[in-house]
Amino acid sequence: MDIEKVSKLARLELSEEEKEKFSKQFENIMKWIDELNETNTDGIEPIFSITGMENNLRNDREEFFGNRERIIKNFPNREYDFAKVKKVIE
Amino acid sequence: MNLEEKVREHINKIKEKDGKIKSFIEVWEEDSIKRAKELELKKEKGKLYGKIVAIKDNMLFEGKEITAGSKILKGHISSYTATAVKKMIDEDAIIIGRTNMDEFAMGSSNENSAYFPTRNPINTDYVPGGSSGGSAAAVAADFADISLGSDTGGSIRQPASFCGIYGLKPTYGTVSRYGLIAFASSLDQIGPFAKTIDDLKSAYDTIKGFDPNDSTTYKEMKEHSDKKLSDMSLGIIEFDEKGCDEAVIENFNKAIGELSKKTKKTVKIKMPHLKYAISSYYIVASSEASSNLARFDGIRYGRYEEGKDLESSYEKTRGKGFGTEVKRRIILGTYALSAGYYDEYYLKAQKIRALVKKDFDEAFKTADILIIPTTPTTAFKIGEKSENPLSMYLNDIFTVPVNLAGVCALSAPYGKDSKGLPCGVQIIADRFSEKYLFEAAKGLL
Known part of the structure; x- marks a missing residue:
């Protein structure tokens, strides 16, 4: 596993120490996970819904939540009623 | 004793003993006393009237802090109440506090809490199990009558077994999972802990049901008709005894003897794909977690660490906010879902999941209930496994297949080892057959 690449994909900063420790542990964990390949799964449909339910849709109607202020108060950085984010367009 | 006195007595017990056990992250003393006083005035009493209930720190309760055992959510206040918690309140339960857990429910010992480890009330040198270890310990120590936990791969049943109480994975x-901080959405399920089967059953009867806010809840639940234990057939799942404690096997065999006498017939059940369940589980659960935990980016919740640009702010926030086990699983899940590896890992794991489910479907053709130990060992010592994630994962070997198949299971306390640590028997039944579990658990009393 290219831990540098995967941590970038996951937007997760790892210390050098963590990278080293994880790489060793993943070697073991992946070896064990590779046991999966001992089983023949030709022709088996993967399970994506254990209940068998599909597309359980509700009516497309807005509902009043009632506690908007609390959600906004939880933003770490706020300006007026908006979450503040660093500039993404130059 | 009136309700206010009952609450005060429990609070005092917590103050006296939880300093050592550390099952709670926060106790809502004033609120629960106020609530008890209000309930005293009620004429019509709900199903859970006056029951003292603790909730895991991953269930929202409006106006209260919630952290999922993580530093990344420190200071986050719930903006609404989880459906399961609301249903408990509607039946007149008193919510006394939130309990410690492995960070984002990832762990089997409560040592992964970002705050402090919880200790097993039976013997404080040992772990209470996890990830709902705080909820299990709170009931085992008599701080609460009932508690709620969540079970993704055994996180209710395993700590119930380690602490010597009942735990149900519905x-x-x-x-409903509405208001539960998600770990692995296709596996997560909220369930109760209790010291008696009656309390366990009333809690389950209270929290179950369709919720328009959770599109994975069943509109109709085709519950099986009542069946007496003497009319049930008992399936004994064959498993590898290697790696199991002697006392676990001994007590399990005693439980088989007890239930065999009381059921109609006993059959042996072979489940050929059981041994692959745990690797399939770790791929599915970690993949879903890597996606679910993407939302913790420092913009809407909790902790924020400033970087030179947006992307590095995400990376820093998450790198500093998440603990080791959470990072390990996010990396594993991201890898399993990444281009070029998806078929090999995620898809393969979902196919194995289909085979595990088929094993259960086959088993339920000949048996109404199945039994297997809840865990291969009794509680381990604090620190014993924390540096070896693989050995920690393998502790869930008997519990994860149930989550993969979406069926229900209960851990019942049964016997102890030579150190006085409890053993648990896991009873498993088909979808909507929770009643069978309660019946069978009574047969072990």
């Missing part, structure tokens, strides 16, 4: 889709 059928997937019977209890």
Whole structure:
């Protein structure tokens, strides 16, 4: 596993120490996970819904939540009623 | 004793003993006393009237802090109440506090809490199990009558077994996950802990049901008709005894003897794909977690660490906010879902999941209930496994297949080892057959 690449994909900063420790542990964990390949799964449909339910849709109607202020108060950085984010367009 | 006195007595017990056990992250003393006083005035009493209930720190309770055992959410206040918690309140339960847990429910010992480890009330040198270890310990120590936990791969049943109490993992889709901080959405299920089967059952009856806010809950639950234990057939799942404690096997065999006498017939059950369940589980659960935990980016919740640009702010926030086990699983899940590896890992794991489910479907053709130990060992010592994630993962070997198949299971306390640590028997039944579990658990009393 290219831990540098995967941590970038996951937007997760790892210390050098963590990278080293994880790489060793993943070697073991992946070896064990590779046991999966001992089983023949030709022709088996993967399970994506254990209940068998599909597309359980509700009516497309807005509902009043009632506690908007609390959600906004939880933003770490706020300006007026908006979450503040660093500039993404130059 | 009136309700206010009952609450005060429990609070005092917590103050006296929880300093050592550390099952709670926060106790809502004033609120619960106020609530008890209000309930005293009620004429019509709900199903859980006056029951003292603790909730895991991953269930929202409006106006209260919630952290999922993580530093990344420190200071986050719930903006609404989880459906399961609300249903408990509607039946007149008193919510006394939130309990410690492995960070984002990832762990089997409560040592992964970002705050402090919880200790097993039976013997404080040992772990209470996890990830709902705080909820299990709170009931075992008599700080609460009932507690709620969540079970993704055994996180209710394993700590119930380690702490010597009952724990129920309901059928997937019977209890709403609205207001539960998600770990692995296709496996997570909220369920109760209790010291008596009656309390366990009333808690389950209270929290189950369709919720328009959770589209994975069943609109109709085709519950099986009542069946007496003497009319049930008992399936004994064959498993590898290697790696199991002697006392676990001994007590398990005693439980088989007890239930065999009381059921109609006993059959041996072979489940050929059981041994692959745990690797399939770690791929599915970690993949879903890597996606679910993407939302913790420092913009809407909790902790924020400033970087030179947006992307590095995400990376820093998450790198500093998440603990080791959470990072390990996010990396594993991201890898399993990344281009070029998806078929090899995620898809393969979902196919194995189909085979595990088929094993259960086959088993339930000949048996009404199945039994297997809840865990291969009794509680381990604090620190014993924390540096070896693989050995920690393998502790869930008997519990994860149930989550993969979406069926229901209960851990019942049964016997102890030579150190006085409890053993647990896991009873498993098909979807919507929780009643069978309660019946069978009574047969072990």
